[in-house]
Amino acid sequence: MLSIQNVVKRYGALKAVDDLSLELKPGVLGLIGHNGAGKSSLMQMIATLSKPSSGRIWLDGQDIVAKPDLMRRRLGYLPQDFGVYAQLSALEFLQYFAALKGVRDPARIQRLLELVNLAPHAKRQAASFSGGMRQRLGIAQALLNDPDVLIVDEPTAGLDPEERLRFRQLLSEIGFSKLVIVSTHIVSDVENMAGHLAIMRQGRLIAFESPAELLERARPRVWSAELAPGDYEALRGQVHVLQSQRLGEQIRLRMAADQQPCSTARLSEPSLEEALMALRYAQQDSPAAALGLAA
Template sequence: MLSLQNLVKVFGAQRAVDDLSLELQPGVVGLIGHNGAGKTTLMQMIATLTQPSSGRILLDGEDVVKRPNRMRQRLGYLPQDFGVYPQLTALEFLQYFAALKGVRDSRRLLRLLEQVNLHQQAHQLAASFSGGMRQRLGIAQALLNDPDVLIVDEPTAGLDPEERLRFRHLLSEMGLSKLVIVSTHIVSDIEGMAGQLAIMRKGKLVEFETPESLMQRSRGSIWSARLSEAEYALLRDEGQVQVLQAQRQGAQIHVRLAHGERPFAAAEPGEPSLEEALMAQRYALQAQAA
């Protein structure tokens, strides 16, 4: 469906995206990477907001760098900083964007508000909405043209747990029939949602795997132990083992560790979470580069 071929984006002397290739089909794809990894630049190229310095972006075989309107007709985009017009209600807001996108079916606006669970707030000023409600309104505007490709940037940042859960469910449903690209720093948000993970580092694609395969590969490198305060202090000071988590439990400290082999006799193998698997992979790459 969406083919990214040898994409490069150069800003001055910096390669923000460096020879990146991906083949994407409908489903939810989690785009992960540290700040400056190139995620936003990549999404902006896919959304035709900026052109690649070289490489191609094909949607069903058609070059959208040469014909950006072909992508724009089939694209929904929710940026990280999504603002609303304070004088417009939720329905008026969608009516405004529908006019910009050439959508003339007024009934679709009401269906979208119902889909994102905002139909009861249709005539409420959007400026009075909570962060989660604004994000859901943002998704509604992104879906106005019934897109085949939906891009959302940090969609759950600042949301409370209930709103995050509702938003994850909404995106999961979209991924049943559309390509949904979700950029996020909150790994738990995509753990039960993304079918594929694209991991970027310094502009390069370093992994494109399922969450399950990443967790499978990290088995044997995640460890759990209960230590005294003195033992924990010694472990932390030595710095030879990466501590992922430390939690006091009575007189002891329960730690989760990343290490390529059993770090000490008291350490027991731990079942990795997706976040732990990603952190273990990062530490392994750093050790290889050192």
């Protein structure tokens, strides 16, 4: 559906995106990387807000760099900093954006309000909405034109736990039939909804795998143990600590290591966040290891 071929984005001497290729189909893609990894530059090129310095991007066989309107008609986009017009109600806000996008079906606006659970608040001023309600209103405006590609940037930043769960479920359901690209550095945002993860570092794609595949790679490297404080201090400089917690006279430790780091350590099922950290540490220790790709 969406084909990204050898894309490079330069800003002067800086390569924000460096020879990146991806083939994407409907489903949820988690785009993961630290600030400065190149995620925003990549999304802006997919959304036709900027052009690649080189390389090509195709949507169903059509070159969207040469013909950006082909993507814009089929795109929904929710930026990280989504603003609302304070004086408009949720209904008026969607009516305004529907007019901008050429959507003339009032029933669609009502269906979207129901989809994002804002129908009871349709006539309430958007300025009074919580962060989660604003994000849901943002998703509704992004879906007005029934897009085939939906891009959301750091969608759960600032949301409380309940709103975060609700928002993730909404994106997951949209991904049943559409391509949803979720850019985030919060791994838990995509852990249970993304079919694949695209992990970027310094402009390069270092992994493109399912969460299950990444967990399988990391399982031989994640260990847990309970140690006395003195033993913990002796060990911490020899391993990569993932988590530590004081429990009475003991310290519960989760760590990444190629081999059993101490006699009491046992292999432990990693979370996705721990798996990514363990593989990152393995790659730092041995560039040919773990992900099997250049940093």
